Amino acid sequence: MSKDHLKYLEKKLNYNFKNRELLERALTHSSFVNENNMEFYECNERLEYLGDAVLGLVIGEYFYKNFPEDREGSLTKMRAESVNEKALFFISKKLNLGDAIKFGKGEIKSGGRNRESTSADALEALIGAIYLDSNFENAKKIILYLFQDFLERDSYKSFNIDFKTKLQEEAQKSSKKAEYKLVREEGPDNNKTFFTELYLDEALVGKGKGKTKKESQQEAARDALNRSGKFV
């Protein structure tokens, strides 16, 4: 972790730390403090704990506001999908976080630098550090900036739950037959929107739209599961 790398990170985040120690701690893996006889609390574990809570609120509020009719179970699910290890690793790559982390030598040998969990944890720690260094509103701005594309493109969905499969499982439990009907297409060929309705034994249970047929079906399944409260 060179001074240049820290500068690069600050530039990427569009944020300058008042307390550089916080930034450095956010990027210090436990293996480094263990090997160097430092106190355990000098690694990024505690900041990760704090950042996780900051992230939970910011992303939670995003879904609260963008899905004004979704139930708690659906909101919880989407949030969990957006802040799980895979998702955080995806975001951490924008910042080349893996290269910035200080490891112990043993950890490097065993491939620690490439472990997804390590970068994901460091991203949470970094968010915790920004929160402590400034305030909630600043941390929120930076989080939304980092996650914007990911959230707006609904990328969290592709990382995770397959709503159609889940719907199918629920349908089987009650011995019902699920049918997806494409009811409408809108827009020009290169920017179409598809509208799908989902029927269970011929009763309309969900509606969805999307940029592909498949996406509109997934959305219809999500809608149906949400209405039935079957998310949790």
Place this chain on the structure above:
Amino acid sequence: MSKDHLKYLEKKLNYNFKNRELLERALTHSSFVNENNMEFYECNERLEYLGDAVLGLVIGEYFYKNFPEDREGSLTKMRAESVNEKALFFISKKLNLGDAIKFGKGEIKSGGRNRESTSADALEALIGAIYLDSNFENAKKIILYLFQDFLERDSYKSFNIDFKTKLQEEAQKSSKKAEYKLVREEGPDNNKTFFTELYLDEALVGKGKGKTKKESQQEAARDALNRSGKFV
């Protein structure tokens, strides 16, 4: 839920809502919207989801700052103990929240007004409503005001984990003998502080102080578990 009761609540919270609908929604139980053919999202469930995240960050930060050497597992544990149903119900009683909630008639008949979970949920919803109505800093101030005594008196401990029992379980796993030694007492008779050291097979593994011998032993056990990373 009368207008008087809402005023009473605002006075107790030392906060006046700009958007009274948010306050009313925070106090609307799902049974009320179900019985009155309202949309589900008009009950307090979604606000509870948001308030839970606000609370998680504020209480999380409290423990982060007040236990600067504790590991993530210990912080997570103390926070969980402070925001579980029992703890939230305890806090909600200060506000007489149970009396302020709008229920469906069926729910009232089945004793809903006295259910601890309902008041605990409404408290989270209320916190979510304050956050939306103002901002994070305001919500934080009000949460810390509501939780101050509870946190400072370490009340969350009495609601929950018995660290000595947990330590004993861990000691048995490794066939070690735990011994608590009272090493010092300080202060006058009516305000003593006790200092205890905890030994596992004669190795010093934890230290604790407290206002009673028992409390100092609990603290020593907590300290030992924390150092060993055995919290999670």
